[in-house]
Amino acid sequence: MRVIVPLQGVVQGTGGLFWGSVIPCALFYFLQLLFKTKSNKTRRHHPPSPSPSPSPSNHNHHSTLHRSLSPTPRHATASAYVSPRANSITTATSPYYFAFSDDPYHQTLNPQGVIQLSLYQNTLSLDLIQDWIHHNGTDSMLGKPLSLSRILPYQPLDGLVELKLAVARFMSHILEKPVSFNPSRMVLTAGATSAIEILTFCLADHGNTFLVPTPLSPGFDGVVKWRAGVEIVPVPCRSTDDFNLSITSLERTFNQAKKRGHKVRGIIITNPSNPAGKLLNRETQLDLLDFAREKNIHIISNEMFAGSSYGDEEFVSMAEIMEAEDHDRDRVHLVFGLSNELSVPGLKAGVIYSYNDNVVAASSKLARFSTVSAPTQRLLISMLSDTSFVQKFIEGNRQRLRKMYDTFVAGLKQLGIECSSSSGGFCCWADMSRFICSYNEKGELELWDRLLNVAKINATPGSSCHCIEPGWFRFCFATLTEKDVSVVMERIRRISDATK
Amino acid sequence: MGIEIEQPCVELSNVAVSETHGENSPYFAGWKAYDENPYDEFTNPSGVIQMGLAENQVSFDLIEKYLEEHPEEASTWGNGASGFRENALFQDYHGLKTFRTAMASFMEQVRGGRAKFDPQRIVLTAGATAANELLTFILANPGDALLVPTPYYPGFDRDLRWRTGVNIVPINCDSSNNFQITPEALEASYKDAEAMNFKVRGVLITNPSNPLGITIPREVLEEILDFVTRKNIHLVSDEIYSGSVFSSSEFTSVAEILEARENRNAERVHIVYSLSKDLGLPGFRVGTIYSYNDKVVTTARRMSSFTLISSQTQHLLASMLSDERFTESYMETNRERLRKRYQMIIEGLRSAGIECLNGNAGLFCWMNMSPLLEKPTREGELELWNTILLQVKLNISPGSSCHCSEPGWFRVCFANMSEHTLEIALQRIRDFMARIRTETETESA
Numbered sequence: 018m019r020v021i022v023p024l025q026g027v028v029q030g031t032g033g034l035f036w037g038s039v040i041p042c043a044l045f046y047f048l049q050l051l052f053k054t055k056s057n058k059t060r061r062h063h064p065p066s067p068s069p070s071p072s073p074s075n076h077n078h079h080s081t082l083h084r085s086l087s088p089t090p091r092h093a094t095a096s097a098y099v100s101p102r103a104n105s106i107t108t109a110t111s112p113y114y115f116a117f118s119d120d121p122y123h124q125t126l127n128p129q130g131v132i133q134l135s136l137y138q139n140t141l142s143l144d145l146i147q148d149w150i151h152h153n154g155t156d157s158m159l160g161k162p163l164s165l166s167r168i169l170p171y172q173p174l175d176g177l178v179e180l181k182l183a184v185a186r187f188m189s190h191i192l193e194k195p196v197s198f199n200p201s202r203m204v205l206t207a208g209a210t211s212a213i214e215i216l217t218f219c220l221a222d223h224g225n226t227f228l229v230p231t232p233l234s235p236g237f238d239g240v241v242k243w244r245a246g247v248e249i250v251p252v253p254c255r256s257t258d259d260f261n262l263s264i265t266s267l268e269r270t271f272n273q274a275k276k277r278g279h280k281v282r283g284i285i286i287t288n289p290s291n292p293a294g295k296l297l298n299r300e301t302q303l304d305l306l307d308f309a310r311e312k313n314i315h316i317i318s319n320e321m322f323a324g325s326s327y328g329d330e331e332f333v334s335m336a337e338i339m340e341a342e343d344h345d346r347d348r349v350h351l352v353f354g355l356s357n358e359l360s361v362p363g364l365k366a367g368v369i370y371s372y373n374d375n376v377v378a379a380s381s382k383l384a385r386f387s388t389v390s391a392p393t394q395r396l397l398i399s400m401l402s403d404t405s406f407v408q409k410f411i412e413g414n415r416q417r418l419r420k421m422y423d424t425f426v427a428g429l430k431q432l433g434i435e436c437s438s439s440s441g442g443f444c445c446w447a448d449m450s451r452f453i454c455s456y457n458e459k460g461e462l463e464l465w466d467r468l469l470n471v472a473k474i475n476a477t478p479g480s481s482c483h484c485i486e487p488g489w490f491r492f493c494f495a496t497l498t499e500k501d502v503s504v505v506m507e508r509i510r511r512i513s514d515a516t517k
Numbered sequence: 518m519g520i521e522i523e524q525p526c527v528e529l530s531n532v533a534v535s536e537t538h539g540e541n542s543p544y545f546a547g548w549k550a551y552d553e554n555p556y557d558e559f560t561n562p563s564g565v566i567q568m569g570l571a572e573n574q575v576s577f578d579l580i581e582k583y584l585e586e587h588p589e590e591a592s593t594w595g596n597g598a599s600g601f602r603e604n605a606l607f608q609d610y611h612g613l614k615t616f617r618t619a620m621a622s623f624m625e626q627v628r629g630g631r632a633k634f635d636p637q638r639i640v641l642t643a644g645a646t647a648a649n650e651l652l653t654f655i656l657a658n659p660g661d662a663l664l665v666p667t668p669y670y671p672g673f674d675r676d677l678r679w680r681t682g683v684n685i686v687p688i689n690c691d692s693s694n695n696f697q698i699t700p701e702a703l704e705a706s707y708k709d710a711e712a713m714n715f716k717v718r719g720v721l722i723t724n725p726s727n728p729l730g731i732t733i734p735r736e737v738l739e740e741i742l743d744f745v746t747r748k749n750i751h752l753v754s755d756e757i758y759s760g761s762v763f764s765s766s767e768f769t770s771v772a773e774i775l776e777a778r779e780n781r782n783a784e785r786v787h788i789v790y791s792l793s794k795d796l797g798l799p800g801f802r803v804g805t806i807y808s809y810n811d812k813v814v815t816t817a818r819r820m821s822s823f824t825l826i827s828s829q830t831q832h833l834l835a836s837m838l839s840d841e842r843f844t845e846s847y848m849e850t851n852r853e854r855l856r857k858r859y860q861m862i863i864e865g866l867r868s869a870g871i872e873c874l875n876g877n878a879g880l881f882c883w884m885n886m887s888p889l890l891e892k893p894t895r896e897g898e899l900e901l902w903n904t905i906l907l908q909v910k911l912n913i914s915p916g917s918s919c920h921c922s923e924p925g926w927f928r929v930c931f932a933n934m935s936e937h938t939l940e941i942a943l944q945r946i947r948d949f950m951a952r953i954r955t956e957t958e959t960e961s962a
Contacts, residue, residue: 147601165581171799207643211823219533313527348527361605363828379533386647390830391800
C-alpha cells in the first residue's frame with residue numbers, strides 16, 4: 018500500500034539531505050533496515066510527527082485535560098507559539114509530491130516494486146570506499162597507536178588545518194590541473210548544503226535575492242530561504258540551448274528583477290548542474306564574472322560534484338578562472354562537497370572557499386553552528402591524503418558514472434525519449450513531453466503519477482526543478498545496476514506503449 | 518595625473534559585518550593572549566595558563582581505556598557490507614536509531630533514572646552551540662526576546678542573537694542570595710523587555726549554571742515553570758553540565774518536574790544537552806535538543822539538516838553510550854574527580870585570601886575578587902582582569918563578559934589541565950595576592 022505525502026521542498030536537495038528526503042533512500046537500499054517506521058504512515062498533508070511515550074495522546078481540545086501533548090500540529094495549543102520560520106516548514110507552499118513506498122523495488126526480493134529514481138545519490142563506487150575504510154578507517158580516526166588527544170578535545174571550529182591542506186590537494190587532483198588552493202581561504206562545514214547557507218548569510222540580508230539558473234535541484238530554495246530569508250529568482254535555461262546558461266537570459270532576468278524592486282546580491286551557479294548535468298565552459302564563466310563585476314554582485318559557484326564530471330569536455334572550475342585574475346576577486350566564492358565527492362553522504366563534510374577575506378572571517382565564525390566531527394575529519398585527512406587511492410577512486414568513479422549514463426540514455430533513446438547531454442552528476446534530464454496529455458504543469462504531474470502508478474517508477478518532475486518547459490523529468494541512475502536499467506526501460510515502455 | 522576611479526566594493530550582509538559574534542570582547546581577547554603565549558609544562562613554563570576554557574580533561578583516560586578495550590566499536594560503520602552501506606549513505610536527519618536510543622538512555626542515567634526520555638523526541642545537532650541557535654530560530658522571530666538569567670555564558674550573545682536577530686534581556690541575579698533566580702527578577706525582566714517593545718518568547722536557563730557552577734534548586738525551577746506558563750512562553754533548559762554535578766542527588770532536571778506534573782503544559786519546554794562537557798568529547802560535536810513539543814521536534818529535526826552529526830560519529834558513540842556498565846562507572850569516577858578538583862581550587866584560592874561562590878557542579882568556580890577592585894565598576898574589573906592576564910599570566914573570564922550585574926566576579930576553569938598545572942596556577946595567584954598585600958601594607962604604612 019502506498020501513501021503519498023505532500024511535503025514542501027526537497028527530495029535530495031543540493032546533494033545533501035533535506036526535509037526527510039533520505040527516508041526513501043534507506044527504504045530502497047536496505048530492506049533489512051527498520052526504517053519503515055511511523056514516518057511512512059503519516060497522515061496526508063501533515064509532516065511526520067512523533068508521539069511521545071507513554072502518552073496515549075490524540076486529539077485534545079479540552080483545555081482542562083492534563084495531556085496537552087497533541088500529535089497534530091494543527092491542534093497545537095495556542096501556548097505553543099512557534100515562529101513563522103518554523104511554520105513555513107510545516108505548510109506546503111510548493112508541494113513536491115513524494116512517494117513514500119511500502120513497496121520498494123529489489124532486484125530479487127521484490128522485482129515488481131517501485132523503483133526510486135528521484136534520489137540524487139551515487140552508490141556506484143561505494144565498494145572502493147568501503148574497501149579503503151575497512152583497511153584504514155579505525156586507525157585513521159583513532160590513531161595508531163591510540164591517540165585520542167587528536168579527536169577528543171576542542172578543535173578549531175572551522176576545521177583542522179591538516180584537513181584544509183588535504184582538501185587543497187584533493188581538489189587539485191579532481192580538477193586534474195595545477196590549480197592551487199590556499200587553505201587559509203577554506204572553512205569546513207557539516208555538509209555542502211550548510212556551506213551554501215552560511216555563504217548566504219554572509220552575502221545577503223533577509224529579503225534580498227539571488228539569481229539561480231533553472232532547472233535547479235528541488236529544495237534548493239529552501240537552503241537559502243528558510244533561515245536566511247533570501248529569495249531565488251530563476252534564470253530560465255531552455256531546451257533550445259540544451260539547458261546551458263545564456264548570459265542574455267541572465268541579463269534579462271536581472272533587469273526584470275530590478276524593475277520589480279528586488280535587491281539582487283548575487284548569482285549561484287551549480288557546476289556540473291543538477292538536474293541537467295551541464296558544465297559551465299570557460300567563456301561563460303568569464304562572461305559571468307564580467308556580469309557580476311558590472312552589476313557589483315557576488316558569484317557563488319557550487320562545485321560539489323566536480324569530481325563526478327564524466328563528459329568529454331573539460332571541467333573548468335571557477336578556481337581555475339580566478340587563478341588568472343589578479344583584481345576584483347572579492348565577489349567570488351566556491352562550495353565543495355567532500356562527502357558528495359566521495360559518495361559518502363553520511364560523512365557530512367563541505368567546504369567554503371572564498372576569495373574575500375571578510376567572508377572567510379565571518380564564515381569561520383559561523384561555522385561553529387555547523388561543525389564537522391573530529392574523528393570524521395581525521396578519517397578524511399587520511400583518505401584524501403592517500404593519493405593512490407584518490408586517483409583510483411576518481412578515475413573509477415568517473416568511468417562507472419559515464420558507463421551508467423550511456424547505458425541509461427541509450428535505453429531511453431530506444432523508447433524514443435531524448436535527453437539533454439549531461440557531462441556530470443548522477444542523473445539524466447529527459448524529455449517526456451510526448452507522453453503528457455496537456456502541455457502544462459498539470460499534465461506533467463499527471464504523467465508523474467502515471468509513472469509512479471503504472472510504471473512504478475518514482476522520478477522527479479521538472480516543475481519541482483522550476484523548469485519552464487513542461488514534460489522534462491529527472492531520472493537518477495547512479496544507484497542502479499545495469500540489470501536494473503533494463504527493468505526501468507521495460508517499465509517506462511508501459512507508459513510509452515500506452516501513449517501510442 | 519588621472520584621477521583613479523575607485524572600484525565599488527561588493528557589499529556583504531549585515532550579519533557578516535556585525536560585531537554580534539562578540540569576538541572583540543575580553544572573553545575572547547584573553548584567548549588570543551593565550552594563543553600567543555600558551556603555557557606548557559616543559560617548553561613554556563612561564564606562559565599563559567588557560568583557565569577560560571570549560572573543557573573536561575580529567576576523565577580522558579577512561580574514554581581511552583574503553584576504546585582500547587572495545588576496538589570493534591571504533592570499527593567504522595559496523596561490520597559487514599550491509600552495515601557499512603547503510604551507515605555510509607545515511608544522512609537522514611532523524612539520526613541513527615541506535616544512537617538516539619543510546620542518548621536517551623544516557624540522559625536518563627545522568628538524572629539517576631528520575632526522568633524518562635523518548636528517543637523519538639531527540640533531535641541531533643553538531644554541538645549544543647548549534648542546538649541553542651536552532652531552538653532560538655524556531656521559538657522566536659527577529660526582534661523578539663529571550664530572557665536569560667545573569668551571569669550567563671558569554672557565547673550566548675553570539676549563539677542566540679547573531680544570525681537569528683533575537684534579543685537577550687537579562688534576568689538580573691546578584692550575590693545577595695547567591696545569584697538565585699527570583700520571581701521578582703523574572704517579572705522585572707519581562708517588564709524590561711516590554712518597555713523595549715520586545716515580544717518575549719521564552720526563558721533560557723542553564724542548569725547547572727555556567728558560569729556559577731551551581732544547580733538550580735527544585736523550588737526555583739518550579740517557580741520558573743509557573744512563570745513561563747503564566748506568561749505563555751517557552752522554557753529552554755540548557756543542561757549540558759548535568760552530568761558534571763559533584764553529587765548526583767543534588768541535580769534536578771526540569772524533566773523531573775514535568776514528570777511530576779504529568780507533563781502538563783510540557784509543550785513549552787525544551788532541553789538542550791551535549792556530550793562535550795559531561796563526557797569530555799567536545800571534538801566530536803554531539804549536541805541534542807529534547808523537546809516536549811511535537812511541532813518543535815519536527816521542525817528542529819528538519820532544520821538540523823544544516824548541522825548534522827556524521828553517521829560515523831553516531832555509530833562510534835552508540836555502543837559506548839549504551840554500555841550502561843561503562844557509563845555508570847564513568848559518571849561516578851568523573852563526578853568524584855571533578856569534586857576533588859573543585860576542592861583543590863577552592864582551598865587553594867581560600868588560602869590566598871579569595872572566596873568563591875559555594876558551587877556544586879561544572880568545570881569552573883565563580884571567584885569573588887571584588888575586594889581587590891580599585892573602583893567597583895566594570896572598568897575596575899577589566900583593569901584587574903588585564904593585570905591577571907598580563908602579570909599573573911592566567912586567562913580567566915571576567916564577570917562583565919557574563920553580564921554579571923556586580924563587578925569583581927570571575928569564572929575560573931579547573932578541569933582543562935593537569936593537577937600539576939592547576940597547582941602552578943594557584944601558586945601564581947598566591948604570589949600575586951601576597952604582592953598585593955605587601956603593596957597595600959607599604960602604602961598604609
